[in-house]
Amino acid sequence: xxxxxxxxxxxxxxxxxxxxxxxxxxxxxxxxxxxxxxxxxxxxxxxxxxxxxxxxxxxxxxxxxxxxxxxxxxxxxxxxxxxxxxxxxxxxxxxxxxxxxxxxxxxxxxxxxxxxxxxxxxxxxxxxxxxxxxxxxxxxxxxxxxxxxxxxxxxxxxxxxxxxxxxxxxxxxxxxxxxxxxxxxxxxxxxxxxxxxxxxxxxxxxxxxxxxxxxxxxxxxxxxxxxxxxxxxxx
Amino acid sequence: xxxxxxxxxxxxxxxxxxxxxxxxxxxxxxxxxxxxxxxxxxxxxxxxxxxxxxxxxxxxxxxxxxxxxxxxxxxxxxxxxxxxxxxxxxxxxxxxxxxxxxxxxxxxxxxxxxxxxxxxxxxxxxxxxxxxxxxxxxxxxxxxxxxxxxxxxxxxxxxxxxxxxxxxxxxxxxxxxxxxxxxxxxxxxxxxxxxxxxxxxxxxxxxxxxxxxxxxxxxxxxxxxxxxxxxxxxxxxxxxxxxxxxxxxxxxxxxxxxxxxxxxxxxxxxxxxxxxxxxxxxxxxxxxxxxxxxxxxxxxxxxxxxxxxxxxxxxxxxxxxxxxxxxxxxxxxxxxxxxxxxxxxxxxxxxxxxxxxxxxxxxxxxxxxxxxxxxxxxxxxxxxxxxxxxxxxxxxxxxxxxxxxxxxxxxxxxxxxxxxxxxxxxxxxxxxxxxxxxxxxxxxxxxxxxxxxxxxxxxxxxxxxxxxxxxxxxxxxxxxxxxxxxxxxxxxxxxxxxxxxxxxxxxxxxxxxxxxxxxxxxxxxxxxxxxxxxxxxxxxxxxxxxxxxxxxxxxxxxxxxxxxxxxxxxxxxxxxxxxxxxxxxxxxxxxxxxxxxxxxxxxxx
Numbered sequence: 001x002x003x004x005x006x007x008x009x010x011x012x013x014x015x016x017x018x019x020x021x022x023x024x025x026x027x028x029x030x031x032x033x034x035x036x037x038x039x040x041x042x043x044x045x046x047x048x049x050x051x052x053x054x055x056x057x058x059x060x061x062x063x064x065x066x067x068x069x070x071x072x073x074x075x076x077x078x079x080x081x082x083x084x085x086x087x088x089x090x091x092x093x094x095x096x097x098x099x100x101x102x103x104x105x106x107x108x109x110x111x112x113x114x115x116x117x118x119x120x121x122x123x124x125x126x127x128x129x130x131x132x133x134x135x136x137x138x139x140x141x142x143x144x145x146x147x148x149x150x151x152x153x154x155x156x157x158x159x160x161x162x163x164x165x166x167x168x169x170x171x172x173x174x175x176x177x178x179x180x181x182x183x184x185x186x187x188x189x190x191x192x193x194x195x196x197x198x199x200x201x202x203x204x205x206x207x208x209x210x211x212x213x214x215x216x217x218x219x220x221x222x223x224x225x226x227x228x229x230x231x232x233x234x235x
Numbered sequence: 236x237x238x239x240x241x242x243x244x245x246x247x248x249x250x251x252x253x254x255x256x257x258x259x260x261x262x263x264x265x266x267x268x269x270x271x272x273x274x275x276x277x278x279x280x281x282x283x284x285x286x287x288x289x290x291x292x293x294x295x296x297x298x299x300x301x302x303x304x305x306x307x308x309x310x311x312x313x314x315x316x317x318x319x320x321x322x323x324x325x326x327x328x329x330x331x332x333x334x335x336x337x338x339x340x341x342x343x344x345x346x347x348x349x350x351x352x353x354x355x356x357x358x359x360x361x362x363x364x365x366x367x368x369x370x371x372x373x374x375x376x377x378x379x380x381x382x383x384x385x386x387x388x389x390x391x392x393x394x395x396x397x398x399x400x401x402x403x404x405x406x407x408x409x410x411x412x413x414x415x416x417x418x419x420x421x422x423x424x425x426x427x428x429x430x431x432x433x434x435x436x437x438x439x440x441x442x443x444x445x446x447x448x449x450x451x452x453x454x455x456x457x458x459x460x461x462x463x464x465x466x467x468x469x470x471x472x473x474x475x476x477x478x479x480x481x482x483x484x485x486x487x488x489x490x491x492x493x494x495x496x497x498x499x500x501x502x503x504x505x506x507x508x509x510x511x512x513x514x515x516x517x518x519x520x521x522x523x524x525x526x527x528x529x530x531x532x533x534x535x536x537x538x539x540x541x542x543x544x545x546x547x548x549x550x551x552x553x554x555x556x557x558x559x560x561x562x563x564x565x566x567x568x569x570x571x572x573x574x575x576x577x578x579x580x581x582x583x584x585x586x587x588x589x590x591x592x593x594x595x596x597x598x599x600x601x602x603x604x605x606x607x608x609x610x611x612x613x614x615x616x617x618x619x620x621x622x623x624x625x626x627x628x629x630x631x632x633x634x635x636x637x638x639x640x641x642x643x644x645x646x647x648x649x650x651x652x653x654x655x656x657x658x659x660x661x662x663x664x665x666x667x668x669x670x671x672x673x674x675x676x677x678x679x680x681x682x683x684x685x686x687x688x689x690x691x692x693x694x695x696x697x698x699x700x701x702x703x704x705x706x707x708x709x710x711x712x713x714x715x716x717x718x719x720x721x722x723x724x725x726x727x728x729x730x731x732x733x734x735x736x737x738x739x740x741x742x743x744x745x746x747x748x749x750x751x752x753x754x755x756x757x758x759x760x761x762x763x764x765x766x767x768x769x770x771x772x773x774x775x776x777x778x779x780x781x782x783x784x785x786x787x788x789x790x791x792x793x794x795x796x797x798x799x800x801x802x803x804x805x806x807x808x809x810x811x812x813x814x815x816x817x818x819x820x821x822x823x824x825x826x827x828x829x830x831x832x833x834x835x836x837x838x839x840x
Contacts, residue, residue: 044595045595046595046739046781047738047739047740047781048739048740049739049740049741049779049780049781050740052778052779059778059779061595061781064595065597066597082771082775083774083775083778083779086741086745086771086772086775087740087741087775087779090740090741090744090745090748091740091744093744093748094740094743094744123768124748124772125748125751127747148740149737149740149743164287164289164290165289166289167287167289167290167292167293168293168590168737169289169292169293169296169297170296170297170737171296171297171573171575171590171735171736171737172732172733172734172735172736172737172743173732173735173737173743173744173747174737175736175737175738175743178289178292178293179289180287180288180289181288181289182274182278182288
């Protein structure tokens with residue numbers, strides 16, 4: 001007796017264990033559903049909406065939606081690609097993302113997604129927000145210009161490190177990442193070995209002095225597009 | 236210097252049982268006492284509640300009525316909703332600025348009076364209106380403003396500003412407010428005379444399952460707008476595993492143009508509590524929470540008094556009305572100024588002392604709601620319907636209305652009409668019939684369901700108000716022939732930008748882009764291609780947003796693009812030189828020209 005759930009993604013039959021999300025099941029099946037806020041090992045959050053799929057005709061975030069028997073999931077459709085591109089465009093214009101001078105370039109998931117989607121430049125006007133940088137910590141700095149508010153650091157610090165260094169303040173377009181101190185990162189108990197320091201998908205949380213240890217051109221997404229590691233299992 | 240001592244904060248926290256889940260009550264109390272929740276207060280609260288200071292800061296920074304910066308002992312919140320603007324709020328705003336000698340967002344030099352704007356405060360039928368601390372001021376004029384400011388400067392006590400009190404319970408000692416109920420049309424369900432507590436007595440004579448079946452037979456659907464069948468919601472909550480269950484009354488009506496719950500809370504709170512008690516019995520809950528929007532704080536004394544009367548009469552408490560084993564009580568949870576908290580999972584977050592972020596579904600509140608317990612969240616009006624259904628029977632309830640939408644609906648009607656107010660119409664009423672009754676037959680457009688609903692034009696006036704056609708939580712705003720519907724849409728987009736929680740990308744960013752796109756067109760810089768761009772962007776926001784706010788926030792743009800297309804088309808034009816009209820080369824060169832101290836020879840104006 002198998003307690004596996006069977007459903008389809010773009011017509012392909014996929015098996016899932018009970019309790020697995022659509023995204024987890026897709027990963028195991030070698031089907032890539034683009035995502036930004038989701039990360040294996042962290043509690044699904046559902047904020048970036050890049051992983052939006054159509055489940056039985058209704059849009060759902062694949063990272064939070066549990067797989068269910070007989071579900072019909074659409075993933076790679078023209079319509080969803082348009083929505084996903086629009087969301088990535090939104091994230092680019094919302095912050096100040098200058099890839100050419102960012103030390104995360106090549107390892108950045110936002111940049112890699114844009115390349116995968118064939119986005120050369122965002123179609124929306126830039127907002128050029130005024131955001132702050134906090135370089136007070138001896139080993140780590142936060143550049144809020146590049147933050148996409150995915151809450152990976154919030155979740156990792158709270159749930160994996162047991163610290164709660166990060167949390168959001170403000171709401172709507174004024175939402176930003178704050179630290180558990182009166183003002184500065186150096187007054188928190190964040191440590192270079194914390195998981196929270198390793199999870200940032202973009203160049204918002206950066207370890208000092210190691211940024212260019214791997215030269216540009218030899219980085220994670222310089223040779224293969226994002227998602228190819230998942231799709232490789234399907235070969 | 237902080238106006239509150241650490242000892243006072245300790246006392247406030249202790250009065251809330253030093254319970255982290257009660258953070259909303261703590262920060263509300265600190266704000267009320269000190270006029271801010273300063274960094275020192277945040278530190279002290281965190282220490283007392285054993286949580287991280289950034290958690291407290293996160294909550295304080297989320298709600299409009301809370302602030303880290305020091306506010307005056309009197310805070311004037313002038314409502315700048317679209318309807319207030321249509322009723323001349325700009326002149327009123329200028330009068331406030333002139334009389335106080337400050338701009339919006341500022342506090343007078345003596346630190347006494349702060350002037351701010353607020354989105355819809357639920358007084359659109361009496362606009363322009365303002366909240367002065369918890370007191371409501373209605374029908375504002377420049378003359379009234381002069382008098383208000385003079386009095387405030389003299390006594391600094393907003394309670395002394397009131398002259399003629401409103402009707403009904405507004406005039407009671409408990410409310411003591413100038414607000415008018417504005418009930419223009421009474422229907423058979425909500426504002427009709429009824430047999431008090433008969434519904435509750437009937438319910439307690441039945442089994443909980445029978446009560447749920449009665450609600451199902453009546454085909455009652457949620458009155459907040461989404462229209463989920465109430466009986467089904469209760470059935471799910473009842474069936475969910477959990478020792479403790481909750482029923483929450485959503486009294487956070489914040490949709491611009493909505494104020495019908497204000498009238499219920501003032502005149503029919505007893506019926507609402509009765510319905511809630513029936514709900515508690517049906518789902519197996521022993522606790523109820525009324526989540527009351529901060530704008531309606533002037534009603535708390537009345538609600539608390541009615542609750543106490545109910546406890547005294549054993550309509551609440553142990554073994555309600557002698558029903559062995561049915562213990563039930565209700566508490567009031569105050570909000571702090573956040574439209575998003577009308578969304579049921581955001582409301583639950585707020586009750587739990589968190590930011591008003593909606594939660595991921597599944598699990599649904601019926602499975603895991605308030606503090607992880609199965610919870611049913613029902614609208615104020617829905618709960619009143621429950622009381623009447625149990626009193627009069629399901630068949631009586633379903634007699635009026637249309638097939639898919641039985642019974643009546645309260646509508647809050649305002650804008651360009653002769654008789655704004657609260658109306659109880661049977662479901663299925665045509666927009667044209669409604670316009671006739673309220674004195675607005677020349678309307679150019681009608682907003683049905685508030686900005687998250689649809690802006691319709693004349694071609695749609697034969698459509699009906701019901702769940703299957705024009706669904707609405709109750710807001711109806713009428714626009715006369717002289718209004719610019721694009722400007723109206725832009726105003727409503729501004730509202731959504733302000734009220735988005737910012738959790739998900741499309742709502743946080745997309746609404747800003749939609750508003751910017753509209754502004755560009757309104758400024759005469761739009762191109763024909765912009766219309767398709769707005770449509771596509773609007774669809775992305777609608778499809779990919781995480782909760783109901785973002786899934787409907789593009790509606791002002793999408794519905795005007797559909798129903799007022801010619802207005803858009805008359806404003807956009809092909810660019811002559813192939814350059815994007817939105818890019819103003821002269822403006823872009825301005826700084827450089829100033830530095831160089833000469834004008835560009837190529838790009839001349």
